[in-house]
Every structure is written in structure tokens, then in C-alpha cells.
Amino acid sequence: MLSAAIMEKKANFGPPVGPPIPLSASNPHRLPSRVAREDEHVLVAAAKRGDASAFEELVSRYEGKIFRLTMNITRNREDAEDAMQDAFLKSYSHLKEFQEDSRFYTWLVRIAANEALMRLRKRRPNQFSLDEPIQGEDDLMPFEVEDWGPSPEQRFAQTEMREILSSVIDKLEPDYRVVFVLRDIEELSTEETAKTLGISIPAVKSRLLRARLKLRENLNRYFRQGTAN
Amino acid sequence: MNCKKVIREISNYLDGDLELSARQELERHLEHCDDCRMTVDQTKLTVEIFCDEEPVELPAEVKSRLHDALQRKIQDKGN
Numbered sequence: 001m002l003s004a005a006i007m008e009k010k011a012n013f014g015p016p017v018g019p020p021i022p023l024s025a026s027n028p029h030r031l032p033s034r035v036a037r038e039d040e041h042v043l044v045a046a047a048k049r050g051d052a053s054a055f056e057e058l059v060s061r062y063e064g065k066i067f068r069l070t071m072n073i074t075r076n077r078e079d080a081e082d083a084m085q086d087a088f089l090k091s092y093s094h095l096k097e098f099q100e101d102s103r104f105y106t107w108l109v110r111i112a113a114n115e116a117l118m119r120l121r122k123r124r125p126n127q128f129s130l131d132e133p134i135q136g137e138d139d140l141m142p143f144e145v146e147d148w149g150p151s152p153e154q155r156f157a158q159t160e161m162r163e164i165l166s167s168v169i170d171k172l173e174p175d176y177r178v179v180f181v182l183r184d185i186e187e188l189s190t191e192e193t194a195k196t197l198g199i200s201i202p203a204v205k206s207r208l209l210r211a212r213l214k215l216r217e218n219l220n221r222y223f224r225q226g227t228a229n
Numbered sequence: 230m231n232c233k234k235v236i237r238e239i240s241n242y243l244d245g246d247l248e249l250s251a252r253q254e255l256e257r258h259l260e261h262c263d264d265c266r267m268t269v270d271q272t273k274l275t276v277e278i279f280c281d282e283e284p285v286e287l288p289a290e291v292k293s294r295l296h297d298a299l300q301r302k303i304q305d306k307g308n
Contacts, residue, residue, distance in 0.1 A: 052303045055299075055303075056296070056299065059295070059296070059299060063287050063292065063295060064284030064285060064286060064287055065284045067284065067285070067287055067291070068282075068284045068285060081291050081294075084291075084295070085294065085295050085298055088295065088299060089298060089299065089302050092299065092302055092303070092306075093302070093306075140233075140236050140237060141232070141233065141236055142236065142264070142268050145264045145267050145268055145271075146267075147267065148267075148271060148274070152274070153274075153278050153281075161278075161282075162282065162285075165278070165279060165282055169279075180279075184276050184279060184280060185279055185280060185282075205240060205241075208240055209237070209239065209240040212239070212240060212243075212272050212275060212276060213236070213239070213272065215275050215279070216268070216271050216272045216275045219271075219275055219278075220271070223271075
């Protein structure tokens with residue numbers, strides 16, 4: 001469904017021909033999460049009753065995603081591994097405190113994000129701030145806008161694309177990167193992201209906008225037409 | 230709505246957080262501004278590409294370390 005939507009939109013790049021095709025504004029990229037499976041609450045309930053194998057199943061299910069999260073936040077392999085491990089151990093220790101007012105995965109993401117942030121702050125003390133400096137908007141305007149051509153993401157092999165994404169997210173300032181990871185990759189709500197990071201909702205929105213624009217700008221040098229392999 | 234305002238509202242537009250009148254105004258601008266339309270489309274695609282990235286398979290030694298630590302935790306809790 002996503003691919004079809006992307007393909008449809010890609011056909012509309014370039015000068016408008018005929019009537020303009022409106023972009024869907026109803027949260028178009030928020031697809032139903034592939035993370036939460038129907039049996040998640042059954043496993044959580046069993047784990048709360050002391051069934052260790054149920055918890056191990058939850059770990060096996062989410063370890064790859066949690067590692068990607070901690071890696072995306074810390075950008076340091078060792079810290080990411082430690083943060084992931086500690087997140088699972090903490091979630092096991094505190095499982096009875098999980099009120100089930102959100103998905104287990106969301107709760108786990110918040111624990112893992114905090115573990116990763118703690119390590120990021122330790123390693124780079126001045127690069128993630130809770131302060132919300134007043135930022136002008138003059139720097140928001142895109143520096144380069146070039147046609148990406150059809151299917152830019154299909155022009156690269158999976159490993160190459162992974163390297164590109166890793167490189168562009170690496171260049172993003174931690175303040176922006178963390179918000180982007182929680183909101184767009186992990187699909188936390190604006191409120192959940194604000195609560196996890198201890199910043200205001202306007203700050204989440206402002207950092208998310210900047211993150212998205214900067215990532216687009218950084219991807220431009222790989223995706224603009226004429227740079228295909 | 231001018232280009233500057235469109236860029237400022239891209240996130241709200243993509244997240245469906247714009248009021249109807251603002252959304253319509255923004256879409257009217259996109260009808261005749263190629264740069265803004267490309268920027269909106271590419272920003273949306275950027276988010277989609279990152280969302281679609283599959284998690285990396287955990288290296289065997291990392292997985293083993295995690296599961297050993299978990300086993301120890303489970304045993305400690307059981308005692």
C-alpha cells in the first residue's frame with residue numbers, strides 16, 4: 001500500500017500537467033504499526049505472572065528494533081549495545097509497574113530511549129539539550145531543491161541505502177535526531193516524545209520540522225537526478 | 230501563503246495537523262510552486278524511507294550476551 005502511494009506520488013514530480021493532484025494531508029506516513037502484534041498483551045500478561053519464556057519471546061521480537069533505536073540515538077556501537085541490554089533488563093525488573101495504558105513496545109521504547117540518552121549525554125555532554133533556545137526561521141528555507149526523479153529509493157541496493165541513511169542521520173544534530181527517531185521511526189506521539197525527553201510539545205514540533213528538513217536536504221545529494229548508480 | 234510559510238508548516242501538513250483553511254491555502258500554493266511541491270513531496274518521502282528501514286539482525290555475540298544477562302536476571306528474581 002505504501003509502495004503504491006509512493007509510486008503514485010512520484011509520477012507527480014516535475015511541472016504540473018493537468019489538474020493538480022492534492023497531497024493527502026491526513027497523516028499520510030503514519031501507517032498502522034507493524035510492531036504491535038495482537039498477542040503482545042497475552043505475552044505481557046504471562047510475563048507478569050512469572051512466565052520467563054513469554055518475556056524472552058518479547059525480547060526476541062523487539063531486540064532488533066530496540067538496537068536500531070539505541071544505535072540511532074547514540075551513534076556509537078558500544079553504547080547502543082549497552083543501552084539495549086539495560087533497557088530489556090530494566091523492563092523485566094519493572095514489568096509489574098507497566099500499567100498497560102500504552103503498548104508494551106511504546107513503554108519499552110521510552111525506557112530504551114532514556115538509556116541511550118543517558119549514554120549520549122555522558123559521551124557528548126553539550127550536544128543534547130533540554131533547553132529550548134529561540135530559533136529564527138530564516139534557516140528553514142531549503143538550500144537545494146532538485147528533482148529526485150522516479151523511485152529514488154529503488155536506485156540503490158539495500159546495503160547501499162542503509163549506508164546512505166546511516167550517513168545522513170549521523171550528520172543530524174542530536175537534539176533533532178532524537179526527536180526524529182522517536183516521532184517518525186518509533187511512532188511515538190508528540191506528547192509521548194515530549195514526556196520521554198522532558199521538553200515541551202512546541203519544542204518537539206520545532207525540532208521535528210528541522211530534523212525532517214535537514215534529512216531531506218542531506219538526502220538530496222544522493223537522490224538528485226544524475227547521481228544514480 | 231508564501232514559500233516561507235509553506236516550509237514552516239510542512240510538518241503540520243504531513244501530520245494532518247493543519248486546519249482545513251490553512252491546508253487548502255497551502256495546497257493552492259503547491260499548485261503553482263514547483264519548488265515547494267518538490268520539497269513537500271521529498272520531505273514526505275524522506276520520512277517514509279526511514280520508516281521502511283528494516284531493523285538490522287542483531288550480531289550473534291550481542292544476542293548471546295543479552296540473553297545470558299537476561300537469564301541471570303530471571304534466575305536472580307526467582308531466588
